[in-house]
Amino acid sequence: MELVFIRHGQGEHTLNLPYSLYTTDPSLTKEGIIQARELRTQFPISEDDIVIISPIRRALQTAMIWTEGIGSTKLVSPLISPRIFPLKQDSKTLPCDQLLTREKIRKDFPGFILDKESSLNLWIYGINTIPENEFILLAKHFLEWCKKQDKKRIYIVSHDGTITSYRQYILGEKLSRDDFPKETGWFILNY
Incomplete structure (x- = not known):
């Protein structure tokens, strides 16, 4: 099975670093919208x-x-929500990485299905600051679920730290922030 990890398009939270990281619920920029459209041909x-x-x-x-x-x-799944990479002890989730509520997702993205297997705690806090051993257990569970879908390819739209965390787990290699994908960049992994 191929897993295609794709980073989201340019978000408003990246336009005036580090201050813009404190933006709550940032949207795509005009450039991010163009990047998302370009995925159709890629x-x-x-x-x-x-x-x-x-x-x-x-x-x-x-x-x-x-x-x-x-x-x-x-x-939509909190198992691929933002993740700090590399994880630092006592890290805090920034406002730009706070998960939308399930109610907000249902209202704003009505054609999307919500992951019913993930706990309420994951839907509130996500995987951003959980310890590495907990992340590995959740990643293993998520990847096993993907295999059960019996698809040749599954697309995953996520974040630079999350994608790098999953890549490190799947490949068994030590990665760094230098390995982050660019906006709408992708990695294809066979699992």
Whole structure:
């Protein structure tokens, strides 16, 4: 099975660093919208595909724009929400990385399905600051779920730290922030 990890398009939280990291619920920028549209030619989606999306507005918008008009399954999961990489002890989630509530996702993205297997705690806090051993257990569970979908390819729209955390776990290699994908950059991993 191929897992295609795609970073969301440019978000408002990146325009005036470090101050913009304190923006709550940042959307895609105009450039981010263009990047999301360009995914249509790079990765044409079909109705048979599954797209799994982080419960953060910029990731949801990227998936919505990219898959517009296609009846593919769009599943929102906190298991691919933002993750600090590398994780630092006593890290705090910044306002730009706070998860949208399930109610807000239902209202703003009505065609998306919410992951019902994840705990309420994950839906509130996500995986941003959980210890590495907990992340590994959740990553293993998530990847096993992906395998059970019996699909040749699964698309995952997420964040630079999250993608790098999953890559490090799957590849068994030590990675760094230098390995982060750019906006709408991607990595294809066979699992």
